[in-house]
Structures are given as structure tokens and as C-alpha cells.
Amino acid sequence: MSRYLITIGLETHVQLKTKTKMFCGCSLAFGAEPNTNVCPVCLGYPGALPVMNREAVKLTVMSGLMLGCEISRSSTFDRKNYFYPDMSKDYQISQQARPLCLGGGVTIQLPQGPKRIRINHIHLEEDAAKINHYARFSGVDFNRCGTPLMEIVSEPDMASPEEAMAYLQALRQILVYAGVSDCNLEEGNLRCDVNISVRPEGQEALGTRTEIKNMNTFKGISAALDYEIARQLATVARGGVIVQETRRWDPDLGETQSMRTKENAHDYRYFPEPDLVPVALGSELVEAWRASLPELPSVRRERMMAEYGIPGYDAGVLADAKENADFFEAAARLCGPGQGKTVSNWFMTEIMRLLSETGKTVSQCALTPEALAELVTLVDRRVINGPTAKELLPELFRDGGMPGALVQARGLGQVSDASALEAFVEQALRENAKSVDDFKAGKKAAAGFLVGQVMKLSKGKADPQQVGKLVAEKLAKLA
């Protein structure tokens, strides 16, 4: 049997982070009682007209700029006609002829190196209502109807489910970075249609594709891709023919099922939306938006490595989530040059651990970059020692406040006064004569034990380095 190549293209629907709906002033607050965030416009009442949400246009253009798209100077909206209870007007306002963004792409990292996944276009449209099925009837919740939805249509550039998932992860990271969407899968912020085809190696033309509609978990998308590829390969292996059709992913059965074939495909009868004038975007406005763009995560990783002298691994982990990188950079800048690696260590170990233990994000916890910077500085200046700092961190994480104030109030400052330390050393040597003997007999490890005893006597406040030095001096005299 010849080898088969897989081709995947994705249509990703992203809910934009606007306060109000696409064409009316209704709120988008998640979790409201059904049909409470509605008005004549989003309910499709006679005579109601759409009004463009400028913020949605801006967020779409920002996404396009982040993804290297060309921005249309004049963009138009179209009506997509179909009857279904989830669309109050029985047509959806979308963009077909002249979408807001054209071209662009995302670079994904693969084991064999980076790969560019091209984007065909990005358009803006309104979301449909949500249909809830009950035992004896179905209900339509129009709260979601009219939510601004950005659709990012990729080229069929992905050759495996892994590449598709890498593309989605990269896309999601960029969109969260740009602040255009929360990309919260639980709230349905990100949904995907996938197009899949297979063809024998060596064949130029793509095979017949199927489309799987409306998946909203990464796990589901990945499983659906695996299933559908296996199904298509099994079909051609049997000598069967792939039918061009739209399929549905059933997460419970773990399989895709036919929804409609090409013969039964909808004729959406697109035509220009006469209620909306074209969106004209002057180059000055677009350039102003471009100037306000955040860095791409990949660019930020490189910059943080150079600027703070941190390893590529650290920089990559920090850059993954914009708010982590923001927190790190704020703290590192406050600490000044040379402290980048120390700040990164604190973040990568202690803070990450607290985040995972509490299930919080860095913006939800009470710790501030200022507090972390002060903590690092206190250790650096030997005002407190490392163990004390580690003890303080969970409290700062939970309750906030500044470490300097806590150290002062509780007298946690390091004891580095030589005479006070000397007394502790004398006491430790006196009380642990056996260890002193051991040392004399050549057991060098006994010195460590003695240092530990001194630390204990100082209630942990002694400077461990200084104690080490003093103990070594004393033992040397005894030897």
C-alpha cells in the first residue's frame, strides 16, 4: 500500500473581548439568565437595524496585524441566508466578498524545525444563539445571538493532527497576547471547524475533503482529527471513495457522523448587507493600532533572554503566558541588572508552585512584582537569608504586603554581628563535642552538622555563609 499524505485546514471562530454585541448595545456578560441580554436588534424584530461595533472591528484588525495580515482599506459585510432557530433574522451578517484581513500566517515549532502555516483571511461576523435541548422541547437562548465572532481561515497547510494542534496553540497564545479574546474554551470563546483530506504520496491534487463542524475543546479537535484521518485512510484502503460532506463530531461515541453531503449543501445566497455601509480604515488609524500592538511571544522570548540573561527554557516558559512575562519583567526591572536569573528562579520554582497549588493566575494572587523585587533585594543585600525569604513568600502570595515591612516588624533580619555569632559557635562546639572529635578524626562532614547547629541556635537568622566561615576557623584552631 502506498503512503498517504494528510492535509488539514482550520476555520477558527474566536469570540472577541468586547463589552457589547456585534450590532446592538446588549451586554455579553457570561452566565446571565436565558434571554435577558436581548433587544429588538438581536431578536430580529421587524424594523430593527444593525449598528457596527467599532471595538470588534479594531480587535479583528489587531489580530490581523499580529498575524501579519494585510488590512483591507474598505471592507464590506454580507448576508448569509439560512433558516434555523438559532439565527433570529434567519440570515447571518458575515463577510464574504471583502473581509477585514487577508493573508498572514503563524509559525509553529516542530521537532524538525519551524513551519509556517498560512492564513487565507480573517473575517468578522455575528454568533448564533444557543439551542438547549430538554426532554420534551428545545429552547433558544438569544443571549449569545449577535456576539462578535472573528473567523480565522487557514490555508490547508497542516500535515498532521500534531501540526494542527500546534497551530491552534500558537494562534491562541497570540490572540490572548493581543488581548482580543480570552480564548476561554469552557465559555465557548474558541471553536473550530476542520477540513481534512488524504491523498497518495506523489499525487499533486488534494484529495476530496470532509469538514467537521463546531468543536470546542482541544482534546475533541485532536480526537476528531485522529478519528477522521483513520476513517478516510480505511475508506481508501478498502477501495472506497471519500464523499465531500459535512460531518459532526460526537464526543460521547468518539466518532464523526455525516451531517450533509455536497448535494444537500446550503446555498447561502450571500449578498451585500444593505443596512451597513463599508468599513473604511485609513492608513493612519491602522498604523496607530499597529504601534499599540504587544510583542509576539516568540519575539519576547528572544528579547528576554538577551535583556535579562536568562536561559532559553526560562524565557520560553515565562513568555508562554503574557501575564507571567509581564510580572517577571516588572520584578526584574525593579531589581536592576544582574538579577534576572535570580528573579526567574523565584518565578519558575516558588511562584509557579504556589500558582499550581492554589489554581490561581498571577493576576489573581496578592503578590506584586514590587514585593518579589524587594524580597530578592533583601536576600541579595544579606538582610535576610534564603530560607527566611522562602518562608515569607506564601504569606505575600496570599495576603500581599511588602517583605521589608514584615522583616522589620518580626525581627527576621539576619544576625551578621561577629561577636553574637561567635557566641553561638562557641556554644555549638561545646554542646557537640562528639562532632568536634569526629572532625578532628577526619570526618569533614561534621563541620556541616555544626553549621546547622549554629543556625538552629540563631533561630535561622544567621548568615549561613558567615557561620560556615567562623566554624571552619574555630575547627582549624582546634585541629
Place this chain on the structure above:
Amino acid sequence: MNMDVSTLTVCQAADGLRKRDFSSVELTRAVLAEIEKKDAGLNAYLSVDAEGALRQAAAADGARSEGRDGALLGVPVAVKDLINVEGQPCTCASKQLVGYVSPYDATVSARLRKEGAVFAGRTNMDEFAMGSSTEGSAFKVTRNPHDLTRVPGGSSGGSAAAVAGGEAVAALGTDTGGSIRQPASFCGCVGLKPSYGRVSRYGVTAYASSLDQVGPITKNVEDAAVLLQALAGCDPRDGTTLDVPVPDYRAALMGGLKGLRIGLPKEYYIDGADPEVTACVRRAVAGFAAAGAEIVEVSLPHTEYAIAVYYILATAEASANLARFDGVRYGHRTARPESVFDLYAKSRAEGLGTEVKRRIILGTYVLSSGYYDAYYGRAQKVRTLVRQDFVKAFGSCDVLLTPVAPTPAYRIGEACDDPLKMYLGDIFTVPANLAGLCGLSVPCGKTASGLPVGLQILGPPFGEGVILRAAYAYEQEVRS
């Protein structure tokens, strides 16, 4: 009480209210009494809101006693039954919307409400404004007050018949292809279609979104100016309104005819029109010339395609605009649907009338995959040519004078079996909608049998001032 409500104009009503000759409650009662007396014969109204109107009238009287005044304060106005007025029905003369009560005011309703106008009742029309005779109403056939055996025109036939028959001081209509101007012509009223983008469409049930406009139907030109003043202006709820300053239309009336350049499009003076109509219009043109206007001949070469273009674009937009009448959220729902698609099919089959279905099917067809370019795409291109014809014509004249319709009011039942014949009756009015122009119909005489004939005055986009000036001078100096 010193008034004859059947001939009372908006300006006279405002004057009488201002002088305390009568109160708004008295005036509204008088209008309601006229409706009570005459409407069984005319069928101009679909519903009358006596209680609501009297409440509004009392409020207007109260406001006046507190020192408020205004050109429409306390003046009753009839509203075509596709414009939403909060708390009133809005059937669009369709069984599909029986029982629907508007939850909101259209912008034009809100503007009139703010001026203190009184919403007396809702006027009959062709179902969803699709028709030219008002015979397409699902409920009743409105009669022409000048001859009860004849149609009042349409689709705003109820509004025109109410004004002409003395059952309303003034009324609102809508005009997608002539639906204000043609019934005004048939009934002997003044009817003004504003330029596209001059008046908000928010809350006006859409027939063809790129063509629809709301405008006044009144007893004289001055009333049209007064009502337009209240209706016109940019609306943040309608992105197709333009932010063009609204001039003082009453002041604009006073320019006279001297020096005005009148264009006569040769394609509008053709054989086939009713000779009596042509004679009335020619006489009016001669009057303009005698009063000092300059007459120039112009050409609008794409006129012959206008009807075809209109019936492609309007039906295409209508096929989408009327999709929402699906029985899911409001309006007629079939009794026992077997599935959701059965619910759509049966609800719409039962609720929508023949002409509406015809236009939805036409519109669906011209947008279909494989036919779009040949019909819709090509019609859009020809629409641009029609618009360019007018741009060129208005380079050499200020206004155009034409007939409104090829015939005076025809007999009830005469044209309704032949949709094509009825469509062709829109030939002189449709181009203004395609080009976004303003236009009005002003009475210019009667036929031997006493049927009114209208003169159409067309102006460039946002040229309402100049067409009102021409019409007012004609009405005041030439016609009388």
C-alpha cells in the same frame, strides 16, 4: 369649535392649538369622529388607537398649558402599519403579524412623539409594502376618496386615502419604488420621498433596505416641509443615514421659481401614458416656464432598465428581510408543526400572501448560486448607470419634472391579476429610489372624470429644499 377637520392642515391645526381655538383632545376627538363616520366606506385604517391617542392629546394639552409649543404639538398623525409605534399593532397588512404589538418606537415615531404628535391610528397598505394599489392588504381594500370604485394607489394607499378623505390631518408613508408618491398622486395629496439616508429607517419594517424611505403624505406642500423637518436627520441606530445638516425646510419654501432650471427627461414623456395625465403635466410645465423657470431637456438613457433592476434588487433584499417572519419569536405560528422546517414552511405558507410569496421567490432565485451574477450582480451595475444618468442630468438643471404614474387611479380589481402590468406602473417613480434621490408628488389637475393627477418633482440627493421650493411656488402661484 372652529374647524373643519376634513380639510384641516398641519399648519392650521398648530395655529388653532396655539390660539386655543381648540385643544388637542378636541381635535383628536374630531379626527376620531371623522374616522368613525367615513372609514367604513374608505377602509383607510387597519386599527385606531382612540384611547392611546386621547391620552397623548391630553398630555400635549398639558404641555401647552405649561408653556410648550411646537409645529406638531398635539397634532394627530396617521401612521402606515409597518412603522413601529410602541404599544400599537404593526401588522404590515399581513396575517403573519396578527397579534404582534410593537415593543419599541421606530426612530421616526420617537421623533414625532418628542414633538408631541398624536398617533391616532394605523393605515392600510399592500402587504409588507409590496404593491401599488393597496389591494394587496391581507385585511381590506382601501378605496379612493375621489371615486370609491377605484384604488388609492399603493403601497401607502391607506395613508393617502386617510389624508385625502379627511380622516387624517397628515400621515406617514414609506416609499421603496413610489409607494408615497403614487398614492399621493392617485388621491390628490402631496407625498414626499426623502433622499436615501435623510430619514432613519430604524423601526420601519424593511421591504428593500437599500431603497426604503419614510416620508409625509399631506394636504399641502408646507405641511410636507413641517413633517420632514421633524423626521429628517442622522440616526446612530441607522448606519445608512448621513450626517448632513438639516436645513430649515419651511424657510426653503420661499425661493420662488425665477431662475430655477427645470429639466424634462425625454424618456419620461413617452407614448403609452394616459393622454389626460400627459396633458396635466404639460400644462404644469408651461406654468413653471411662465413663472420664470428655465426649461431644459435632459436625457436619462437607462430609464428603460429601471423596472427590471428594481424588481431584481428589491426582491433580493426582501427575500432576506422577510425571512425573520418564521413563527419562532413572534407572529403567526402554524398549529401543529412536525419539525422545525415544517414550522417555517407552514407558518409562512399560511401567514404570507401571494404577492409577498411571489417576490420572495423571485428574490431567492436571483440570488441563487449560478444565477447571482446574471441577475443581482448585473442589476447592481445597471443601478450605478441609472444613478450616473441623474448625476449628469442634475449638472444642467435644479429639479426634474415628470409624471408620477402613467395613469390616474384605476378601478379596483383592474390590475391585480397582472403583476407585470402593475410593476410597469412604477416606471416613473422607481428610478429615484435606485439613485437615492428625493422626490415629491404635488397635485397638478384632474381628469375629465375628476381623478387627481400628480406632478413629480425630483431633486438630487439631499435636495429636499429645492423640490419643496419648486412645489410650493407651483402650488401657491401657478396652479391656483
